[in-house]
Every structure is written in structure tokens, then in C-alpha cells.
Amino acid sequence: MSLVTEFNDYRRTMNEKIMASGNKVIKRIFNLDTNTYVDGALPEKTKEMMGLSCSMVLRCDDCVKYHLGRCYELGVNSAEIQEIFSVAVLIGGTIVVPHLRRATEYWEELINT
Amino acid sequence: MSLVTEFNDYRRTMNEKIMASGNKVIKRIFNLDTNTYVDGALPEKTKEMMGLSCSMVLRCDDCVKYHLGRCYELGVNSAEIQEIFSVAVLIGGTIVVPHLRRATEYWEELINT
Amino acid sequence: MSLVTEFNDYRRTMNEKIMASGNKVIKRIFNLDTNTYVDGALPEKTKEMMGLSCSMVLRCDDCVKYHLGRCYELGVNSAEIQEIFSVAVLIGGTIVVPHLRRATEYWEELINT
């Protein structure tokens, strides 16, 4: 199974279980998560790029995968992705590099399928 | 092999090797780790719940698994676990959500076996 | 001016400005913040103790001050506070100690006024 499919399937399955467990605070945070990135004073695309850079400096591989997927759907191109990566590695340091490797692998799969 | 068995086996094997390597500082920290969570001014259960919430905001999957296992043994129920999760996700933000997914999967296995 | 008054005044003033700026996502997070700690499957007191321990391991002095204030109002005593501190320092390591110093100073002021 591809990295993208595996990530999306696990994410969907577990999110459904979490929503079914019925905790109101968590439900509302999931809800907010959807609403925060919609077009507003800033376009969705800019916010997703910020989401990607934040995920990299916080070194969360799954968050990186999610925002890479969203950036891909919104038409961010490879040159732009490279610059987002460069900002994140500069700010976060070489500790971000292992995540850069996995992000690069995931992005390649996104653009090659 | 189940997630719970796999985690516990690896943890036991490696902890034995670490203790055998004989570094005094590390041995004493392992010792302290056992003593910190015993009943005192606060009951063990409350301290384990704090250990779980701290592990989630620090985004350490193995630490989350360990404290979920201890909470389960001490009788923390699913509604209480949900509230611990909600505090951790609120404080730590959506960056905690991927860890919430894995924690939910692990907790399900604990209560269903 | 006392540490407690200074913290509370600045917090109140700035929170009012933030709420007045009218961003819906931030308003809803502030709202959620209030609702998460109310009595539920777990009592408010337990959740505030988790909030305090999480704030310490994440090394956020202002968050520590806030939860110390809430713990004080809810009747958490000094022996209990010491145990929360001990869990946080064990989990978070000596990097937490400078925050333990400031937390100790703030708690002393809370119980002596």
C-alpha cells in the first residue's frame, strides 16, 4: 500500500472512532480544525502553507503528511514546497532534517501518482 | 502480535539491558520513576492521569502507551480517559491529534482484551 | 505590585483586547478553554492539576501561574502541589527546574496573602 493511502486510511478510521466516542471538547476542536483553514483575510492556500511549515518545525510527521496532501490538492507546486521546507529547516535546525527526508518521500509519491 | 504485547515486551527487554549496563544515574532515575507515582498526598491514580496528560502534550507515543496501561490497571474508565485526552489536545493543540489517534487505538485494545 | 496581581491584571487586559479583535477561531478556543476544565467524568480539581503538570513539562511560566491560581482557589494544598511538581520534574527533567523555582515563588505568594 502506498504511503498516501496508508496515511489517509488510518487517519479516517481513527478520526471516526474519536468522533464516535463523543467527547464534546475534542469534537469541537476537530470542527475548529476544519474551519480555521477556509478562505478569509488570508486564502486557504496560504494557511495550509503555514500549517505545513508549523508541522515541520514541530516535527510531527503525520501533520506534515496531512498538510502536504492539502497543499497538493490546492495546487502548491514543487518549487513552492521546497521553499516552505527551507524556511522550516532554517527556523527549526538540522533536527528537522529527518522529517524533511520523510516529507520529500511523501511529496514525491503525491506528485507521481 | 498485539500493540500492547509488543510494547510491553520491547520495553521489558530494553529496560533490562539498560539496567544491566550499570550506569548509576540512569538506574537511579529508573528507581525514582517507580517511586514517584506511588500513593502519597495524591493517589497513584491521579498521578498516573497526570503522567498520561503530560505524555500526550509532550507527544511521546511510548510514554502514552505506558500510562494508558497503568491507568487501565488502576481502573480509570473510558469516559475519564476521554477527558484526559480532551485536556491534552486543548493544551497541546492539533499537533497532538496524531498521538490521540494512536492512543485511541491502544486504549481500545486494552479494554477489548 | 505582587506577582499574582501583576499576572492577573496583564492577563485580563490582554484577553479583553484579544476578544475585542473578533477572530472567531481564537474566541472559540478561549471558550473551549473555559469549558474543558468544568466538572465532568473527572472533577475540575483533577483537570486543573493535569493542567498544571502539563504547563510545567511544556515550560510555560504564565500557564503555570494560571493553573496554580486555579488550584489554590479549588483547595489544592501545598503537599499536593509538591507532588504535582515532582511528577512534572521527573517527566520533564532538570530543564523544568528553573520553572519550578518560579512556580514555588508564585505558590508561596498565593498561600501567604
Added chain:
Amino acid sequence: MSLVTEFNDYRRTMNEKIMASGNKVIKRIFNLDTNTYVDGALPEKTKEMMGLSCSMVLRCDDCVKYHLGRCYELGVNSAEIQEIFSVAVLIGGTIVVPHLRRATEYWEELINT
């Protein structure tokens, strides 16, 4: 002295001392820091907004001040700043809120002088 002047003066003075100390690695990182944010595949403004959001989730007040200053110079408006803040608080959680307070105070000073 204003927050903005105080921050800029200390930053300038210490950066000069650091550059004078002559360590090549640090000099090259300072150099890279300047080059990373220039117009490229992405405009400088977008990169500065990413720099601001990353600084907030990493909870670095001085980094937040620096990028707020740059955003202000590049014409980012208050509604856009609010949305950057909202993304950062959502991703980073309530632990980011004390930094949001100080960022709000600093932004107010920037736009009111």
C-alpha cells in the same frame, strides 16, 4: 522606551557582538537567515507569515516580535495577523496563548506609532 525600540536595540547590539566574535558557522547561519526570506518561488511576505506562525507555535517571543516587525513593514494588515495567530493557536494549543497576549501587545504598538 517602547517595546519595539527596546527589542530592536538589544537585537542590533547583540547581533553585532555575535558577528564580531567571528565564528564562521554562526556567521553563515545569520547570512542564510537573511537570504531565506527573499522573494523566490514564494513572495517574501508569505515566507514572513510562515516565519511568524512557526515562531508562535515554537513559543519564541523574540522571534514573534521580529517577524511581526517584518510583517508590518511588508504591509500585512491586522485581519491577516489575526488569522496567522488563529492558525498558530489552533495548531499549538492554549500553551501558545500567553505568547498571543504579548504578540497582540507588540502588534498594537507597531500599528499605533
Added chain:
Amino acid sequence: MSLVTEFNDYRRTMNEKIMASGNKVIKRIFNLDTNTYVDGALPEKTKEMMGLSCSMVLRCDDCVKYHLGRCYELGVNSAEIQEIFSVAVLIGGTIVVPHLRRATEYWEELINT
């Protein structure tokens, strides 16, 4: 495949792809990464030991693996590695322990092959 081979192979493959993607900022950071650890006022060995301890407290398994490999090549012995581990666990707290387990496993493989 061994842990060491698997890590080195993936690291090499992905680093080549990253270098091929041609982002100048990232290339220069990779370059700096090589230059920072060479003999200078401090010997390479001391800097690699610092790199290892920093990687542990920042809880980056891949960074730990890399610096363990470099320390092994530079002749750091097991007693010295134990002391580096002890400093990191003391400073970083028990949240570092799961990384200590994986580091111990990797070091064992390095010295037994």
C-alpha cells in the same frame, strides 16, 4: 536488514534526492552540517558527543542514530556513551527514556557487528 544498514540506506537515498531538488538554502544547511563538526577549538569527538546529547533531549531517533554512528567511528566507548545518555536523561527527564531504549538497541548493533 539491520537497523544500521536500514538507517544509512534511507538517509543516503533521501539526502541525494533533497540535494538534487536544488534548493539553495537547504543545500547550504547540509553543507554547514558537515563543516560544524570538524576539528576546531574543540575536537570533532567532543562535538559529536554534544550532537548526540542534543539529539536525545530533543527526542529525535534518527538524529540519535546518526550521532551514535559517528561516535562509534570516532572511538567513543560504551562507558562514555552511557554517561552521555545519563546527562541527556537527567536534563530531558523520563520522556527521553523510550529514545534511550532505541538508542541502546542501536548502539548494541553498532558494537556487535
Added chain:
Amino acid sequence: MSLVTEFNDYRRTMNEKIMASGNKVIKRIFNLDTNTYVDGALPEKTKEMMGLSCSMVLRCDDCVKYHLGRCYELGVNSAEIQEIFSVAVLIGGTIVVPHLRRATEYWEELINT
């Protein structure tokens, strides 16, 4: 009052209060803290340099001050300090730079008094 005196005085006063509060776990961690850095397989000086680099990447100003003071007492010179700083900024990224500024100021005071 100088930065060094102010730091040392506050640290001493609060550490005494913490020790007086009598929590056994915290007392033992303070004890361990003293014992970890003594000469062993690695000399005290090397461990203090690791302590300094870890404190910088974890961005703890007070921890940086403490280890700078210890390094100074143990004869670490300015060129060596610069290289420790360079490793920390490379690993931790530009987010470490504000701490580098304050560390530079503190080190200057140490060597000029």
C-alpha cells in the same frame, strides 16, 4: 546588580526553599543533578559542555546561564564556547538565536568581571 549575581542569588534562594519543602522525589533529582556531572568515564568539563549545548537547543535561558557559569569555572575558553554555540544553533535552528544573544551577553559579563 549584575546578571551573574542576580541569577546566582535567585537560584540559591529558591533552591533552598525547594529543598526545605521536603519533597523526596525533587530532593533526589537535585542530588542526582550534582552527581551526574562529576568526573567519570568523561571529564566534568565535557559533561558541562554537553549540558550547555542541551540547554541551548531546549531554549532554557536559566539553564544556559548555569552551565555557562560552570564552564567558566572549569576553564572553558571563549573560542570553545563559540563552537558549543555553533553546534547548538545549527541543530536547534534560528529559533535558538534569541537565546544565543542572551548567552553572549552573560558570557561577556562572566569573562569581564
